[in-house]
Amino acid sequence: MRKTATCMFPTWELQVVICYGAQMMWKNLALHSNAHDLRRNATDLGSALDLLSEVRIFQILRRHFFMTSGFKKKSLKWSMSLLIAFLLCFAAGLSAMAASDDLVFDNYDRSALADFASSNAGAQWTGGDAGKSATLDDNALKLEYGSKGWFGTGGGIDASSYKYLKITIKGAAGGEGADFDLNYAVGETVKTIGKNFADLSGAAITKDFQDIYIDLAANEIDKGIQALHFNFLDGKSGTIWIDDITFTNSNGAAEEEPAKESAGADDSGETDATTDDTSSDNAGAEANPKTGDSMNLTLYVTMAMISGLAALAMVYKVRKANRD
Numbered sequence: 112m113r114k115t116a117t118c119m120f121p122t123w124e125l126q127v128v129i130c131y132g133a134q135m136m137w138k139n140l141a142l143h144s145n146a147h148d149l150r151r152n153a154t155d156l157g158s159a160l161d162l163l164s165e166v167r168i169f170q171i172l173r174r175h176f177f178m179t180s181g182f183k184k185k186s187l188k189w190s191m192s193l194l195i196a197f198l199l200c201f202a203a204g205l206s207a208m209a210a211s212d213d214l215v216f217d218n219y220d221r222s223a224l225a226d227f228a229s230s231n232a233g234a235q236w237t238g239g240d241a242g243k244s245a246t247l248d249d250n251a252l253k254l255e256y257g258s259k260g261w262f263g264t265g266g267g268i269d270a271s272s273y274k275y276l277k278i279t280i281k282g283a284a285g286g287e288g289a290d291f292d293l294n295y296a297v298g299e300t301v302k303t304i305g306k307n308f309a310d311l312s313g314a315a316i317t318k319d320f321q322d323i324y325i326d327l328a329a330n331e332i333d334k335g336i337q338a339l340h341f342n343f344l345d346g347k348s349g350t351i352w353i354d355d356i357t358f359t360n361s362n363g364a365a366e367e368e369p370a371k372e373s374a375g376a377d378d379s380g381e382t383d384a385t386t387d388d389t390s391s392d393n394a395g396a397e398a399n400p401k402t403g404d405s406m407n408l409t410l411y412v413t414m415a416m417i418s419g420l421a422a423l424a425m426v427y428k429v430r431k432a433n434r435d
């Protein structure tokens with residue numbers, strides 16, 4: 112029994128290491144790939160390998176720890192159980208944190224419209240001039256539109272796990288939501304929603320920045336959404352500013368956004384309650400996009416390292432217990 116157990120270890124160890132290596136490779140591919148389907152498949156495969164690694168570690172413990180002399184050492188058994196419980200809680204906590212991250216599609220926090228790298232946003236391209244001009248103004252996108260103008264922005268994002276599209280927007284006159292349609296694209300395929308922005312969101316654009324939420328499922332917007340198109344209607348002209356476009360799972364119902372400092376008017380209706388973490392539209396706030404952010408990589412590496420080290424420590428302890 113002891114001999115069998117001892118020579119089994121390298122095989123199990125190797126399998127755990129291979130599983131972790133493979134899952135990290137697939138998850139990185141998922142993070143950095145531009146193809147939607149590839150991202151989804153790589154994410155699923157990475158998660159499956161992750162699970163397999165955990166199962167392998169548990170099998171090592173069950174086969175070689177609880178069935179050998181180590182079983183008699185109660186304190187050791189308890190410490191192992193606590194360690195596993197801790198790791199599970201830690202992994203679950205990290206997953207929950209990752210799931211609550213908003214995906215910043217674009218925050219326009221930069222000096223050149225096409226310089227996406229500096230704003231750490233999910234968007235990778237823009238097109239159109241809204242009919243007159245598309246410029247950056249105080250870390251917001253300023254669209255001066257004329258009849259039949261358009262503006263589009265897109266990138267290799269995966270917004271499939273989000274419920275809402277949040278657009279922080281204001282207009283020069285208010286009520287600009289009736290002047291344009293918001294359409295979108297899945298890959299290269301443009302989808303027409305067929306509603307103007309005001310009807311789509313159920314909210315009116317005002318002269319102050321506000322967060323307007325669009326329920327993706329309720330509006331039958333495809334989960335593969337990777338680009339937004341602002342199509343300005345015939346005979347309409349005006350100016351809008353977009354401070355931030357984000358995919359999120361919270362519609363901010365219980366939260367009030369602090370109004371962004373705007374030149375001049377500051378109406379009394381907007382309370383200045385500074386609440387939770389949703390102040391990503393503030394010029395100084397750091398973006399935390401789910402896609403393309405090195406934080407995710409750090410997350411996976413940390414998880415893999417902790418689990419890997421724990422597995423090695425357990426193997427070492429069991430070997431030692433077998434030798435005794």
Ligand SMILES: [Ca+2]
Nearest residue numbers: 218220250354
């Ligand atoms: Ca901004």
